[in-house]
Amino acid sequence: MNKSLLWVVGAGMIGLVALAFFWMPPAGDFVSPDSARIILFHVPAAILCVVAFLAGGWFAWRFLKRRDPMDDARSAAANEVGFLLAIITTTTGMVFAQQQWGAAWSWDPRQTSILIQLLIYAAYFALRGSLEDPRQRASFSAGYAVFAALTVPFLIFVLPRLPAIANSSLHPKDTLWTRDGLDGYYRAGLYSAFVLYGMLSFALYRMRAQIGCLEVSIRELADRFNAHHRDRVGWNLVVSDEAEPPAEGAAEKSG
């Protein structure tokens, strides 16, 4: 299933690039009309990174409730996918900003909020890396992941819309949700991009989560094997202790 999904997503992404550069017309009202095509790569990544981070938070919360290490692996996988999508969002946004607004970085509220989000999740991965004990790593990073997920709606939806901050934003408002925000070409292209990015994110998440779950299974198997092996060593020692006296007796007899 994974392999066929990856083939479909790969072919779809090639189709999306073709759609963006050969089918969609340049946007008339823009300073750099061709740069508007980047919307197909920027907007779906921005929205799906929020979904991935929230999914990561939900799995982390489930881990804290049920203590199933697989949930921790799923949480880490979702956060990794979210982090990757946030990097794509930031990079494509900077390219567009350079073309359209004249500077790659202008501390726009949305730029600032995605940067903070990236830093919060970079800290999450730093925390995971600094704890060696798997149980501690799972618990502490799940705690931080729940907390980080709580900041996501705040940073992405609330902070950039605060009256004191919203007016300084260069981002267009409500483009996606109003009838005349996008023309037919851009709307169709954007919906296709959403579907493809969704499939890509799911495929990546699935692969990463499977690897994580496999790691957990191997660790559990190794722990069980070690415990069993320790028992066997103990039993062997006991047997050898008991077995030795007759051997000595036999030696005496023979002597």
Next chain:
Amino acid sequence: MAVVTVVALGFASLGQNLNEGLQAGLLWVALLFGMSGALARGFLVEEETGTADLLRVGATPSSVYAGKWLFHGSLFLVLSAIILPLHALFLKPGSVSALGLGLMWLAGGLSLVSALTFCGALVARTAVKGALLAALAFPVLLPMMLMAVSGTKTAFEGESVWGALQGLCGYGLMLTAGGPWIFERFWRE
């Protein structure tokens, strides 16, 4: 450290008229400096001296968290009692909205105390405490600092702080409510 910061900045700005944005930023930087010194006295010292295990056995997680939160809160009050008058004395802000400044101080303090308590609890048992604490606390504190500085600047201009206050209260309450719940789940690991 916070006092030294305010005094040094006051001395450096002698004869100059600092704008409201800079004054607001300096006030929160001084408070943050002072509070960051307290982090070592929170959960870290309990882990290093081995008393954290005693707390795990003898106290509920929520009471441990509440105790540390109150410690950080008290320290914030003491620091504010020293820094706010010094800031007013050295930097001489103009037509300040006292109510606005008070509300920003309260909401900002709530966020700052909750964020530092939570991050301190998280890193106390990790291998690289100092570096990790900075890495964890910085992004958590950044939105709070942005809103606190923006609102305090508005208060120093004598205008309404409502916009920044909404955001800061929301963030502070989220940190304050979410922190103990999450802490309970990992404290006994």
